[in-house]
Amino acid sequence: MPLAITESADLTALNAFGIAACARRLITLSEESDAPEAIDQLQSAPASLLLGAGSNLLFTRDIDGTVLKVSLTGRKVFGATTAGIGPDDANVLVEAAAGEPWHDFVLWTLAQGLSGLENLALIPGSVGAAPVQNIGAYGVELGEHLHSVRALSLEDGRPCEFAASECGLGYRDSRFRSATGLSRWLILSVRFALSRNSRPRLHYPDLQSAFPPTAPPPSPLDIAQAVCTIRRRKLPDPAELRNAGSFFRNPVVDATHADRLSANHPGIPVYRDPAAPHHAKLPAGWLIEQCGWKGTRRGDAGVHTQHALVLVNYGRARGSDIAALAADIQASVIERFGVRLEPEVVFV
Ligand SMILES: Cc1cc2nc3c(=O)[nH]c(=O)nc-3n(C[C@H](O)[C@H](O)[C@H](O)COP(=O)(O)OP(=O)(O)OC[C@H]3O[C@@H](n4cnc5c(N)ncnc54)[C@H](O)[C@@H]3O)c2cc1C
Missing domain, CATH: 3.30.43.10 (Uridine Diphospho-n-acetylenolpyruvylglucosamine Reductase, domain 2)
Incomplete structure (x- = not known):
């Protein structure tokens, strides 16, 4: 064809x-x-x-x-490995083509009796883009369940299969991400290592409230449904109010800078990971809100009224309008907190 x-x-x-x-x-x-x-x-x-x-x-x-x-489509349960991968002894391999809608794929894995991706339900987008920024939500990142990525080189058409460890995954980052939207690799399909009996991942505060420890343990489908409910409550639906989710990544600063910020701005939430004691993560939305941007509107470009991390197009905003608003937000966060916000959204 x-x-x-x-x-x-x-x-x-x-x-x-x-x-x-x-x-x-x-x-x-x-x-x-x-x-x-x-x-x-x-x-x-x-x-x-x-x-x-x-x-x-x-x-x-x-x-x-x-x-x-x-727009490549197709999904299959690829087979079982003998060795478990990851914390839940995940050993069922599942493959989906790059153009499959991510959320439909997550629901399909749950219908196969496979768990692991339930916390990532309702993230918009395609399976092929999911490794590009190592999507994550509600305490889980794609990388925890990624097995491998099949891709073609855009330079010479060479096929390549990258094991998860070769994908350069980081916080909203990978070897496939590029500042301009054209990476060196066309991702064709993605394989995941999933489990038939994974432990529920409920440490994220919203999920703890949905499933108190005294209640019976939820099924993976229960968790996916709870995640969908929380997301629908918190985030604007792009079909109704155009947006690309979180506009900036949560900045990671060195621990001494975080200590200084805590001293000067009581109440600033600082996330410290015992495994990375020299760094701390700050919530970008909180920083933006403190600078007074929440609910700001300039023409048709704006900052969402409920969620300062989400920039929105109220109708006919141009990309340059959104970009100018984003630049002013970055400047004010640097001025007030000495912290540079990096866009999560790819500027094209
Ligand atoms: C309302 C909303 C909520 C969101 N919530 C989250 C969230 O909770 N967590 C999260 O991590 N993200 C979130 N996002 C961001 C977005 O959903 C993800 O980044 C998603 O993976 C993008 O998929 P896409 O197919 O739309 O990619 P696109 O936007 O089309 O592309 C994104 C990047 O991937 C590249 N790319 C796309 N397909 C391929 C391919 N086949 N091969 C190689 N490169 C490719 C593009 O060139 C581009 O650089 C949210 C977005 C919205 C709108």
């Missing part, structure tokens, strides 16, 4: 911010066998982008090149 190619493509519906942007050419990749031809097309274009569901991107301009939308 030939590649689906659209010239002068409107990307407004293909990004969660709903930013009006145009690509010189949009290619939709639905069959893995077409991937080498799609890579040839990307190599010949001046500026190009890999696109999943557009949930973590901010278009700041039109794209004078080719956008490759990855």
